[in-house]
Amino acid sequence: MQLLAVRNLKKNYIVERLFTETKQTVIAVDDVSFELKKGKVLAIVGESGSGKTTIARCIAGLEDYDGEIFYKGKKINYKDKETRRQIQYIFQNTYNSLNPKMKIKDILAEPIIFHFALSGKELQLEMLKCLKNVGLKEDVMHKYPHELSGGQRQRIVIARALVMKPELIIADEPVSSLDVSIQAQIMKLFYDLNKKGLTVIFITHDLRIVKLISDEIIVMHRGKMVEKGFVNKIYKKPESDYTKKLLEAVI
Ligand SMILES: Nc1ncnc2c1ncn2[C@@H]1O[C@H](COP(=O)(O)OP(=O)(O)OP(=O)(O)O)[C@@H](O)[C@H]1O
Ligand SMILES: [Mg+2]
Numbered sequence: 001m002q003l004l005a006v007r008n009l010k011k012n013y014i015v016e017r018l019f020t021e022t023k024q025t026v027i028a029v030d031d032v033s034f035e036l037k038k039g040k041v042l043a044i045v046g047e048s049g050s051g052k053t054t055i056a057r058c059i060a061g062l063e064d065y066d067g068e069i070f071y072k073g074k075k076i077n078y079k080d081k082e083t084r085r086q087i088q089y090i091f092q093n094t095y096n097s098l099n100p101k102m103k104i105k106d107i108l109a110e111p112i113i114f115h116f117a118l119s120g121k122e123l124q125l126e127m128l129k130c131l132k133n134v135g136l137k138e139d140v141m142h143k144y145p146h147e148l149s150g151g152q153r154q155r156i157v158i159a160r161a162l163v164m165k166p167e168l169i170i171a172d173e174p175v176s177s178l179d180v181s182i183q184a185q186i187m188k189l190f191y192d193l194n195k196k197g198l199t200v201i202f203i204t205h206d207l208r209i210v211k212l213i214s215d216e217i218i219v220m221h222r223g224k225m226v227e228k229g230f231v232n233k234i235y236k237k238p239e240s241d242y243t244k245k246l247l248e249a250v251i
């Protein structure tokens with residue numbers, strides 16, 4: 001089943017130029033189209049500033065855009081609470097996305113109470129299940145975000161998305177700030193979650209790390225989609241020069 005379809009997505013930003021008081025248009029995303037089937041992993045790859053986060057923000061309904069986005073065959077409706085629950089966006093900067101004044105148990109409880117109105121023992125069980133899902137133990141519940149390691153914090157961010165029982169997770173550079181060994185663990189976590197049925201859009205500037213988990217790859221360069229295809233084809237027979245350059249950089 002087709003879960004998501006992005007058609008001719010375009011996003012411009014108007015920015016003021018320093019000193020001159022003139023305005024400049026930045027074309028962050030320029031006519032991008034793709035589809036994503038349920039249960040698949042799509043990687044969006046490209047260098048810094050190529051438009052990856054902008055695509056994610058548009059899909060998540062955080063930006064206005066030109067073009068159309070369809071979710072489950074219908075034009076996406078961001079006012080629908082169900083749609084908002086089903087699509088979870090994991091922000092690029094994890095550290096800022098956890099409230100430093102809240103304990104982990106409250107960070108996890110908030111969305112469960114909001115979406116499922118659970119309380120007491122049921123709420124507790126649900127939180128424990130989610131922590132287990134991301135490979136964390138109960139003891140982190142009573143800690144604050146700053147008391148956790150980078151890898152543990154990233155797991156909490158993933159757990160907070162999972163408590164909403166999403167169908168699609170958009171993960172924006174979820175491992176970039178982590179040590180290589182921790183990166184591998186988090187990639188394994190995404191791999192396992194996908195095997196349990198979760199659909200994933202995985203954003204990264206590092207082509208190396210998505211080879212094992214993705215079904216299809218989109219390569220972005222300066223706002224344009226320069227290549228799209230199944231993972232083996234992209235690695236074995238890339239068409240665009242830019243993709244070739246990215247591949248040379250990782251070998
Ligand atoms: N809020 C904004 N206002 C103005 N320009 C923006 C804004 N957000 C992004 N841009 C510009 O749009 C382009 C694409 O940015 P985007 O954040 O999507 O890139 P990215 O591929 O996610 O990069 P990175 O790998 O560094 O995260 C860049 O030129 C960026 O400067
Ligand atoms: Mg980004």
